[in-house]
Amino acid sequence: MHLPDGLLPVGMAIGGYVGSAALLGFSLARIARLPDPGAAMPRAAMLTAIFFAVSSLAVPVPPTTVHPLLAGLMGVLLGWYAVPAILVGLFLQAVLFGHGGLTTLGLNGLILAPAALIAWGAWRALEPRLPTLAAVIAGSGGVVLSLAVFAAFVLLGLPAEVDAAAERAALALFLLAHLPLVLAEGVLVVVVLRVLARVEPGLLPRA
């Protein structure tokens, strides 16, 4: 679910770069305040590789494509590192395979990175009392939030001449196509976190 090049007005694309740069700057400042800022680099690179690989499994659903997003998983496992990791993954997809876009890199960053951070926040708040629910909310919530921002960008950016009813129908179809993904990513985060907690708790952000 990446916005492709050429679909939205160039002003929105520039605004996306400004927003993503601000979010990246804030995240890097928070990373710099960690006791060992470089310690999470291998985990971030490994998850960026996973994000990059699974996002390439895309099925076209106009005006975009459907594929696993992993915003929730990235947020929970990487925290602030999720922002640079997502931006690097998006950049690689755009320049190596033409998936997503160079001009829409900022907007695509804003679709996924804030969702990852909010999923992380929700997981941290709920995890001590309701670990399974926290994981489901992080995984599924990450997809829902990303979908909401994506839909908002499309509604804002598409020309006014597009038939409103058809636009709503297309967006409804698009959201419907992502419903299995909402459920799947919730289950995926639950399973991954359970396995990590038992086998490699060091990979969990709190450990």
Add this chain to the structure above:
Amino acid sequence: MPDGDTLDTLARPERAGLLPYDPRARLAMALFLAFGFAAVEQVTTLPLLLVLALLLACASGQLWSLLRRLRAPLVLAGALLLVFPLVAGPTVLWQAGPLRLHVEGLQFGLLFAGRLLAIVTVTLALLATLPPHRLAAGLRGLKVPGVLADLLLLTLRYLEELRGEIVRACLARRLRGGRSRWRDLPGYGLLLAAALIRGQRRAATVWAAMRLRGHSGALAAPLAPMVARDWAGVALAAGLALLVLLGDRLG
């Protein structure tokens, strides 16, 4: 990662073709051209965009490799061309039962698909033809934070580790009788977790060794200063983007 693309193919030696520019210049050229093309609003300007994009693709010396990578954007462009004429605009061009093709929708479809293909072609021609370490060095040279450049290089390094882990885990799963069904989603979660744990162990060891050897950020080797040819390339790209825009607005 699409079939056939491994770290070996991604990291093949640089073949500059007719684009012998510094990575920083290539990044700047790609951005100028991409944003210039994205600002086009007239369908009549599209042939110019597509010709420029095709010329760049030919000049890259890797036309067939680029065309192979353009398959997915071509499918998406085709989908945009199919959908927009059906849903946008009041002027009916053709009608068959409940299906109506609209003039305005056709124009939007052409515009979106044309801009998409032109921008993706330019991006791939200028940047996909660079080896990853040169791309990372270019980003560093443009003052992109070192964390991003290092993350980019390490991601490409670990991509192959991860691919190996996933192939091994899939084989083991099949040998245990696992099947590819929607109901087996938790199984895929286990597979992902196992690949993550094993890959992470190796990645952490490599990273620790690098830090012990004194690495402190900025994996990408610094580049030599840009020469006149590089500046000329950037100026040419900026000029072309400006000319396209002027032609689009005045034409």
